[in-house]
Amino acid sequence: xxxxxxxxxxxxxxxxxxxxxxxxxxxxxxxxxxxxxxxxxxxxxxxxxxxxxxxxxxxxxxxxxxxxxxxxxxxxxxxxxxxxxxxxxxxxxxxxxxxxxxxxxxxxxxxxxxxxxxxxxxxxxxxxxxxxxxxxxxxxxxxxxxxxxxxxxxxxxxxxxxxxxxxxxxxxxxxxxxxxxxxxxxxxxxxxxxxxxxxxxxxxxxxxxxxxxxxxxxxxxxxxxxxxxxxxxxxxxxxxxxxxxxxxxxxxxxxxxxxxxxxxxxxxxxxxxxxxxxxxxxxxxxxxxxxxxxxxxxxxxxxxxxxxxxxxxxxxxxxxxxxxxxxxxxxxxxxxxxxxxxxxxxxxxxxxxxxxxxxxxxxxxxxxxxxxxxxxxxxxxxxxxxxxxxxxxxxxxxxxxxxxxxxxxxxxxxxxxxxxxxxxxxxxxxxxxxxxxxxxxxxxxxxxxxx
Amino acid sequence: xxxxxxxxxxxxxxxxxxxxxxxxxxxxxxxxxxxxxxxxxxxxxxxxxxxxxxxxxxxxxxxxxxxxxxxxxxxxxxxxxxxxxxxxxxxxxxxxxxxxxxxxxxxxxxxxxxxxxxxxxxxxxxxxxxxxxxxxxxxxxxxxxxxxxxxxxxxxxxxxxxxxxxxxxxxxxxxxxxxxxxxxxxxxxxxxxxxxxxxxxxxxxxxxxxxxxxxxxxxxxxxxxxxxxxxxxxxxxxxxxxxxxxxxxxxxxxxxxxxxxxxxxxxxxxxxxxxxxxxxxxxxxxxxxxxxxxxxxxxxxxxxxxxxxxxxxxxxxxxxxxxxxxxxxxxxxxxxxxxxxxxxxxxxxxxxxxxxxxxxxxxx
Numbered sequence: 001x002x003x004x005x006x007x008x009x010x011x012x013x014x015x016x017x018x019x020x021x022x023x024x025x026x027x028x029x030x031x032x033x034x035x036x037x038x039x040x041x042x043x044x045x046x047x048x049x050x051x052x053x054x055x056x057x058x059x060x061x062x063x064x065x066x067x068x069x070x071x072x073x074x075x076x077x078x079x080x081x082x083x084x085x086x087x088x089x090x091x092x093x094x095x096x097x098x099x100x101x102x103x104x105x106x107x108x109x110x111x112x113x114x115x116x117x118x119x120x121x122x123x124x125x126x127x128x129x130x131x132x133x134x135x136x137x138x139x140x141x142x143x144x145x146x147x148x149x150x151x152x153x154x155x156x157x158x159x160x161x162x163x164x165x166x167x168x169x170x171x172x173x174x175x176x177x178x179x180x181x182x183x184x185x186x187x188x189x190x191x192x193x194x195x196x197x198x199x200x201x202x203x204x205x206x207x208x209x210x211x212x213x214x215x216x217x218x219x220x221x222x223x224x225x226x227x228x229x230x231x232x233x234x235x236x237x238x239x240x241x242x243x244x245x246x247x248x249x250x251x252x253x254x255x256x257x258x259x260x261x262x263x264x265x266x267x268x269x270x271x272x273x274x275x276x277x278x279x280x281x282x283x284x285x286x287x288x289x290x291x292x293x294x295x296x297x298x299x300x301x302x303x304x305x306x307x308x309x310x311x312x313x314x315x316x317x318x319x320x321x322x323x324x325x326x327x328x329x330x331x332x333x334x335x336x337x338x339x340x341x342x343x344x345x346x347x348x349x350x351x352x353x354x355x356x357x358x359x360x361x362x363x364x365x366x367x368x369x370x371x372x373x374x375x376x377x378x379x380x381x382x383x384x385x386x387x388x389x390x391x392x393x394x395x396x397x398x399x400x401x402x403x404x405x406x407x408x409x410x411x412x413x414x415x416x417x418x419x420x421x422x423x424x425x426x427x428x429x430x431x432x433x434x435x436x437x438x439x440x441x442x443x444x445x446x447x448x449x450x451x
Numbered sequence: 452x453x454x455x456x457x458x459x460x461x462x463x464x465x466x467x468x469x470x471x472x473x474x475x476x477x478x479x480x481x482x483x484x485x486x487x488x489x490x491x492x493x494x495x496x497x498x499x500x501x502x503x504x505x506x507x508x509x510x511x512x513x514x515x516x517x518x519x520x521x522x523x524x525x526x527x528x529x530x531x532x533x534x535x536x537x538x539x540x541x542x543x544x545x546x547x548x549x550x551x552x553x554x555x556x557x558x559x560x561x562x563x564x565x566x567x568x569x570x571x572x573x574x575x576x577x578x579x580x581x582x583x584x585x586x587x588x589x590x591x592x593x594x595x596x597x598x599x600x601x602x603x604x605x606x607x608x609x610x611x612x613x614x615x616x617x618x619x620x621x622x623x624x625x626x627x628x629x630x631x632x633x634x635x636x637x638x639x640x641x642x643x644x645x646x647x648x649x650x651x652x653x654x655x656x657x658x659x660x661x662x663x664x665x666x667x668x669x670x671x672x673x674x675x676x677x678x679x680x681x682x683x684x685x686x687x688x689x690x691x692x693x694x695x696x697x698x699x700x701x702x703x704x705x706x707x708x709x710x711x712x713x714x715x716x717x718x719x720x721x722x723x724x725x726x727x728x729x730x731x732x733x734x735x736x737x738x739x740x741x742x743x744x745x746x747x748x749x750x751x752x753x754x755x756x757x758x759x760x761x762x763x764x765x766x767x768x769x770x771x772x773x774x775x776x777x778x779x780x781x782x783x784x785x786x787x788x789x790x791x792x793x794x795x796x797x798x799x800x801x802x803x804x805x806x807x808x809x810x811x812x813x814x815x
Contacts, residue, residue: 009467011471011514178461389537431463
C-alpha cells in the first residue's frame with residue numbers, strides 16, 4: 001500500500017491511528033504487528049508468505065547461531081548470509097540475467113516482492129550485529145517480527161538498526177503524535193505536490209538543446225529528492241505517530257560540497273549500512289591507495305546493483321565510485337570557493353541521475369551529448385515549459401535548503417504564539433492541497449518501490 | 452524544542468476521518484459527467500483476488516472514482532495552479548477568456564501515410580473534396596505565446612492537394628475571429644462557425660432562425676481540468692427553407708425526422724443534441740431537387756455543419772471511421788454516391804488513424 005494512495009490516507013491511516021490510541025498498552029506491539037501484515041498484504045498474500053518465511057527462518061537461525069561458538073558460529077553465519085543474499089539475488093537479478101543471456105526465450109517474469117531490498121538489508125544488519133555480539137539475540141518472536149515488519153519503514157526504509165528499535169519498543173513515546181502528523185503532511189506534499197509534478201514535467205521534455213538537457217537534469221534531481229525524501233518524511237512521521245523515533249535518512253544533501261559528502265547526507269541509512277557491513281570489513285580507508293580504490297569501487301558497484309540489475313544502475317554506481325575515488329585522491333586537495341563546490345557537486349549528482357533514470361544507453365548518450373550542444377543552446381518548447389512551471393521549480397529549489405525552516409526558528413523565538421497558529425494553518429492547507437492533487441491524478445507509485 | 456507542535460495531529464486525523472465517513476455514506480455513482488465515463492464499481496470480495504492482491508488495487512480505483520466531491524478537488528487544484536502562474540494545465544492553455552486545447556503535430560510517418568491514402572482515394576473517386584477546420588489554437592495562437600504552427604501544417608498539407616480544398620477555412624474563420632466561433636470551454640467550434648464554413652463552401656448566403664439550446668454548457672476542456680469560471684451557450688441555427696428529410700442511424704429500422712435529439716438538451720453533454728452523439732453511419736434522405744448523393748467522412752465537427760447542406764443533396768451518408776468498419780467500396784456503389792467529402796477538425800485529422808485504416812481496407 002503506498003502512503004500516498006487514497007486507500008492509505010483516507011481509510012487505513014485514520015482507522016489504524018484511532019484504534020491504536022484506544023487499545024490497552026499491553027497489546028500495542030501485537031496490534032502494530034497485525035496492521036503491518038495487513039498493510040503488506042495489500043499487494044497479495046504470496047509476498048506476505050515469503051516475508052513471514054524469511055522472518056521465521058532468520059529468527060530461528062540467529063537463535064541457533066547465538067548458541068554456537070567459534071568456527072561453528074561462523075559457519076552458521078555464512079549459511080544465514082548466503083540464504084538471505086541468495087533470496088534477494090534470485091528475486092532481483094535472476095529474471096533479468098536469464099533474459100539478457102537467452103534473449104530469444106521468454107521466461108515467466110519474477111517480480112521482486114515489495115520492499116525486499118529494504119527488509120533483507122534490515123535482516124542482514126541484525127544477523128551480523130548479533131554475530132559480532134554488538135546486540136543481544138532477540139528471544140521474543142513478536143518483537144523480532146515487528147522489527148522487520150513495522151509498516152512505516154517496511155517498504156522503502158529507512159533501514160533501522162535493531163539496537164535503535166529495541167531501545168524504544170518497550171517504551172513508546174506518545175508525545176510525538178502531533179509532530180508525526182506534521183512530518184507526514186510535509187512528506188505527503190513533497191511527494192504529491194512536488195515530486196509527481198516534476199515527473200509530469202519531465203515526461204513533456206524532449207531533448208534537443210543544451211537548455212533542455214540541463215533542465216531535465218535539474219528536474220531529475222528535484223523529482224528523486226522530493227519523491228524519496230518525501231516518502232521518508234512520511235515513514236518517519238508515521239513512526240512518530242506510533243511512538244517510534246528513527247534516524248534521519250536525509251540532511252539537505254544538495255548543499256553538499258562533494259559527492260562523498262552528498263552520500264553521507266542522502267539515503268543516510270543505506271550509506272551507513274554499506275559502510276558498516278562492506279566498506280569497513282574490507283579495510284575501510286586506512287589501507288593502501290590501491291586497496292582504497294578497490295574498496296570504494298566495490299561499495300559503489302554494489303550500491304548500484306542494490307538499486308537494480310540493469311546496466312544503467314551499475315554505470316550509475318561506477319560513475320559515482322570513480323568520482324569519489326577522484327575526490328579522495330585529487331579534488332579534495334583543490335581549494336575553491338564553497339559555492340562553486342556546491343554547484344559542481346549538484347551538477348555531478350545531476351549527471352549521475354541521468355544514468356539512474358534511463359535504462360536505455362542511447363537516451364543517456366543523447367542527454368549527455370546535448371549538454372554540449374552549442375549549436376542549439378535554448379529551444380522554445382523547453383523555454384515555455386520552464387516559464388509555465390517556474391513557481392514549481394523555484395519552490396523545488398527553495399526547499400532543497402533549510403532557509404524556510406531557519407526563518408521559522410527565528411519567527412518562533414520572536415512571535416511564538418502567532419508562529420504556532422500559522423504553522424498549524426499552513427500544515428492544514430498543505431493537507432487540503434495534497435488531497436486536491438491526490439484526487440486530481442490517479443496516484444503515481446514511488447520511484448524507490450522498484451528497489 | 453522543534454517537536455512540541457500542538458493540534459495538527461488532531462486536525463489532520465479529524466479531516467481524514469471525516470472524509471472517510473463521507474466516502475462511506477455517499478451514494479455510489481455509476482457515471483461521471485465531468486469525466487464522461489463509467490465509474491469503477493465496488494470490487495467483489497473473493498479469496499482469490501485477496502491472494503493475488505487485485506482486490507485492494509480495485510478497491511483503490513473504486514475509491515478514487517467515488518471520492519467525495521471529486522470534481523471540486525480537481526477544481527481546487529486547477530485554481531491553485533492558475534494562482535501560482537500556470538498558463539497551461541494538462542494540455543489545456545488559459546487563453547483570453549477561453550480554454551485552448553493543445554495542438555496535435557503529426558509526425559512524418561503519419562503525414563506520409565495520410566497523403567498517400569488520400570491520393571489513393573482520389574484515384575478511385577474523382578469527386579473528392581476536403582474541409583479541414585482549424586482548432587482554437589490555430590486561430591488564437593497568439594494567446595498561447597506561439598507562432599501559428601497549425602497554419603503551417605495546414606499550408607504544407609494542402610499543398611499536396613490543391614484542387615481538393617475548395618475553401619481555405621483558416622481565412623474564413625479568421626475573418627470572424629472576434630465573434631464566438633469556438634466554445635470557450637469545449638474543443639468544438641460553434642454552430643455559427645459551421646454556418647460561415649457552409650456559406651463559404653457553397654458560395655451562398657444562408658437564411659436561418661436561431662434557437663438557444665443550453666446557456667450553461669461546460670465543455671470537455673472545462674471538465675478536463677475542472678475550470679468552471681465561464682460557461683458557453685449552445686445555439687442551433689435552423690435554415691429557413693422547405694427541405695424535408697428523414698434519417699436512420701447505424702442501418703437500424705427506426706426513422707427519425709430530426710437531426711436534433713432534444714432529450715440531450717440538458718444532459719451532461721448537450722453537444723450530443725446533434726444526432727444524439729457520434730454514430731458510425733447516418734443515412735439522411737432529403738426532398739432536395741438536387742440529384743447529388745454525398746458521402747461525408749467526418750468527425751464531430753461535421754455534426755453542426757450537416758443541417759446547412761441538406762438542400763444541396765438528395766441523400767447524405769455520414770460515416771465516422773472511428774466507429775465505421777465496413778467496406779467503403781460497397782457503400783459507395785450501393786448508394787450510388789456522386790460526391791465524397793472529408794470533413795475534420797485538424798487535431799482529430801492529424802491524430803486519428805482510423806481514416807487510413809478505412810482507405811487501406813478499400814477493396815480494389
